[in-house]
Amino acid sequence: LYEQYELDSTETADFDKIINNDLPNTEFIANGLAEKTVGLMLGAGGIGKSTLAIEIAMCAADTSYTLSLPGLEGNIRGQIGYINVEDPNIQLEHKIKNILNYFVFSKSDKEKQNLIIQSIKKNLTVKMMAGSGFCVAEKKFGNLVENNKWVKWLTHFAKNKRLVIIDTLSRIHKVDENGNGDMANLLQLFENIAQKTGTAFLILHHISKSAFTNKVTDAIAARGATALVDNARFVMQVIEATKDDVELMGIDRGEIKNIVKIIFSKTSYSEKPINVYLKQKNNHILDIE
Secondary structure, three states: HHHHHHOOOOOOOOOHHOOOOOOOOOOOEEEEEEEOEEEEEEEOOOOHHHHHHHHHHHHHHHOOOOOOOOOOOOOOOEEEEEOOOOOHHHHHHHHHHHHHHHHHHHOOOHHHHHHHHHHHHHEEEEEEEEOOOOOOOEEOEEEEEEEEHHHHHHHHHHHHOOOEEOOHHHOOOOOOOOOOHHHHHHHHHHHHHHHHHHEEEEEEEEOHHHHHHHHOOHHHOOOOOHHHHHOEEEEEEEEOHHHHHHHOOOHHHHHHHHHEEEEEEOOOOOOOOOOOOEEEEEHOEEEEO
């Protein structure tokens, strides 16, 4: 019965509809990240992935369109979920407060402050889950097995959300990160939830040591099996800027340690966006330079 339901629930392409109607434009919740798809944010530890992910979440949740991240934002906004499985609660709270202080409360326009804060409070749900045991899949008798409890929880959490960000991948499974079969099945788990709920996933993940050492800038920099990036529909990387980058930007070379570059390594449903350069401000905030 279950298998029959799965078959019956699939759709068949309607050629009359495709030929005779204008199809809706693809919606992007972040630049290059399409609705109902799974994407990755790659970067070395300490580069600023978590901070950037929270900034993207806040921007996407601001339905007043007052908060802006040029080069990173999509063409839709709405309900956003952020699941942090890595940072202690107090450290995550400090990150959120620092970001709000920089992007919102440092602005003199009280009306704009209120618009942003009301949108974020209404549309952004942050789950602080370090130490919760959140795990969507594990290995049993050599096979990947979904953890029904947590998959159901995640499916429920994702309903009616435009985007769910997960920080980080390595914390939410107990399967072989270097196994192509396991990583393909893990990505498919998220794809299934995305299709059922209509959300997009952006999952934070580390790059490999060799990729960091050799300054690899394409999608294969991801740590673990290549199936991870093969199956993702979107990959963005947060990397250190080079001397050539800062010269191109007209910035003093002494500032290079404070500049990070966002590279869109894979965008399956849009033209590849141009690189974005961010400068690390006080409290590790990343902002457009």
